[in-house]
Amino acid sequence: xxxxxxxxxxxxxxxxxxxxxxxxxxxxxxxxxxxxxxxxxxxxxxxxxxxxxxxxxxxxxxxxxxxxxxxxxxxxxxxxxxxxxxxxxxxxxxxxxxxxxxxx
Amino acid sequence: xxxxxxxxxxxxxxxxxxxxxxxxxxxxxxxxxxxxxxxxxxxxxxxxxxxxxxxxxxxxxxxxxxxxxxxxxxxxxxxxxxxxxxxxxxxxxxxxxxxxxxxxxxxxxxxxxxxxxxxxxxxxxxxxxxxxxxxxxxxxxxxxxxxxxxxxxxxxxxxxxxxxxxxxxxxxxxxxxxxxxxxxxxxxxxxxxxxxxxxxxxxxxxxxxxxxxxxxxxxxxxxxxxxxxxxxxxxxxxxxxxxxxxxxxxxxxxxxxxxxxxxxxxxxxxxxxxxxxxxxxxxxxxxxxxxxxxxxxxxxxxxxxxxxxxxxxxxxxxxx
Numbered sequence: 001x002x003x004x005x006x007x008x009x010x011x012x013x014x015x016x017x018x019x020x021x022x023x024x025x026x027x028x029x030x031x032x033x034x035x036x037x038x039x040x041x042x043x044x045x046x047x048x049x050x051x052x053x054x055x056x057x058x059x060x061x062x063x064x065x066x067x068x069x070x071x072x073x074x075x076x077x078x079x080x081x082x083x084x085x086x087x088x089x090x091x092x093x094x095x096x097x098x099x100x101x102x103x104x
Numbered sequence: 105x106x107x108x109x110x111x112x113x114x115x116x117x118x119x120x121x122x123x124x125x126x127x128x129x130x131x132x133x134x135x136x137x138x139x140x141x142x143x144x145x146x147x148x149x150x151x152x153x154x155x156x157x158x159x160x161x162x163x164x165x166x167x168x169x170x171x172x173x174x175x176x177x178x179x180x181x182x183x184x185x186x187x188x189x190x191x192x193x194x195x196x197x198x199x200x201x202x203x204x205x206x207x208x209x210x211x212x213x214x215x216x217x218x219x220x221x222x223x224x225x226x227x228x229x230x231x232x233x234x235x236x237x238x239x240x241x242x243x244x245x246x247x248x249x250x251x252x253x254x255x256x257x258x259x260x261x262x263x264x265x266x267x268x269x270x271x272x273x274x275x276x277x278x279x280x281x282x283x284x285x286x287x288x289x290x291x292x293x294x295x296x297x298x299x300x301x302x303x304x305x306x307x308x309x310x311x312x313x314x315x316x317x318x319x320x321x322x323x324x325x326x327x328x329x330x331x332x333x334x335x336x337x338x339x340x341x342x343x344x345x346x347x348x349x350x351x352x353x354x355x356x357x358x359x360x361x362x363x364x365x366x367x368x369x370x371x372x373x374x375x376x377x378x379x380x381x382x383x384x385x386x387x388x389x390x391x392x393x394x395x396x397x398x399x400x401x402x403x404x405x406x407x408x409x410x411x412x413x414x415x416x417x418x419x420x421x422x423x424x
Contacts, residue, residue, distance in 0.1 A: 080186075081186065081397070082186055082370060082375045082378060082379055082397045082399060083370060083371035083372065083375050084369075084370055084371060084397070084398045084399050084400070084415075085325070085327060085328035085329075085369055085370055085371050085400075086327070086328075086371070087325075087326050087327065087328075088369070088400050088414075088415035088416075088417075089303075089306075089323040089324060089325045089330075089369050089400060089415070089416060089417055090303070090323065090324045090417050091321075091322070091323060091324070091417040091418075091419055092302070092322070092323075092324050093305070093322065094301070094302030094303070094305075094324055095300065095302045095303045095304055095305030095306075095322070095323075095324035095325075096107045096124075096300035096301070096302065096303075096304065096305060097107035097109065097122040097286060097300060097304055097305060098305040098306070098307055098316035098317065098322065099120050099122065099286065099288045099293060099304075099305075099306060099307070099316055100288075100291060100306070100307045100308075100309050100312050100313075100314050100315070100316050100318075101288070101291045101292075101293050101306050101307070101308055101309070101312065101330045101331065101332045101367055102291040102308070102309035102310055102311045102312035102313070102314055102332050102334065102337070102365075103291060103310055103311055103312060103332055103333060103334025103335075103336060103337035103338070103365060104117050104118070104290030104291045104292075104311075104312040104313075104337060104338070
């Protein structure tokens with residue numbers, strides 16, 4: 001096999017450099033693309049800490065005044081546990097405006 | 105502080121709106137009416153033109169739904185998740201097969217028919233298809249699309265009414281501007297704003313038709329929601345079988361546990377309703393489950409024995 005001329009060697013090195021650059025760029029594009037698809041497909045769920053925050057938010061939201069049904073209801077239903085009231089019921093006759101809670 | 109009240113019928117049940125500032129009553133009432141009309145159009149099971157009926161009539165197709173119906177489905181799926189499926193929105197077929205296939209006033213008016221078919225001289229047992237389970241529903245919250253598989257029928261009745269009470273209370277408070285409001289939809293109660301001094305007085309009964317001034321237990325609640333589920337109401341007969349509206353997804357038939365009525369107080373009417381309905385379905389396991397949820401509750405056994413759970417006030421003064 002004849003030894004390469006300087007010109008042939010330079011062309012070979014240039015070709016190798018282009019291939020390396022192309023492969024790196026292609027890999028980057030693939031990583032970004034796969035990451036995007038994965039993020040869009042698997043939205044994920046809240047962690048335990050996240051649920052505590054959501055619960056706090058729900059309590060706050062329930063006392064605000066808003067007429068936007070969708071936004072208020074979605075915040076209501078976002079917490080990951082059933083939420084107790086901040087104040088427990090009490091017995092007594094001190095309350096006002098009696099209504100009945102019963103099956104219907 | 106004088107409380108003003110307006111009452112009427114909607115969604116097949118009674119509606120009560122109370123406000124602490126009488127000047128805001130008309131606005132609050134109007135706001136509640138609008139919410140209930142929207143709810144009826146979005147997820148009534150008995151209106152052929154409701155969004156829910158359209159969804160159930162198009163199985164296997166991804167359907168984009170309104171924000172309100174999306175919220176109701178979201179709430180129903182959360183209820184199923186938090187109760188391990190004891191409260192499940194896919195009971196639609198089961199409850200229809202049991203005979204609750206129309207507005208309840210018309211179901212009740214039918215009397216003891218249709219009788220169950222007879223086989224070799226004996227009435228056959230009522231059976232329903234297995235409840236498919238809430239996981240069968242493909243719901244994309246962000247895109248607001250829902251796919252109901254073939255053979256699955258959604259019923260948002262339980263959580264839907266409680267969600268409506270929460271939404272109506274917030275809308276009423278916004279419309280009234282000041283003070284506090286209470287909205288009761290057939291005994292599912294939501295409160296918003298500043299309560300009257302001493303809180304809202306709520307009589308606890310098995311039937312929401314019991315007059316507020318009747319004898320019985322009264323609790324005072326400052327905020328949040330109170331809901332009662334009971335097997336003693338919305339009952340009907342098919343043949344010799346006496347049925348009610350709380351379906352156990354495990355059996356696809358009306359629940360047969362030891363508790364006939366459960367009342368729960370929670371941060372929202374929706375959460376109170378989820379817990380009270382799940383407690384009826386869970387049966388004997390309900391007390392431990394309610395305690396683990398830290399929800400104050402009152403449970404009535406089939407023989408009338410009453411249990412007070414958590415921070416629910418015991419009229420005898422004995423802590424639970």
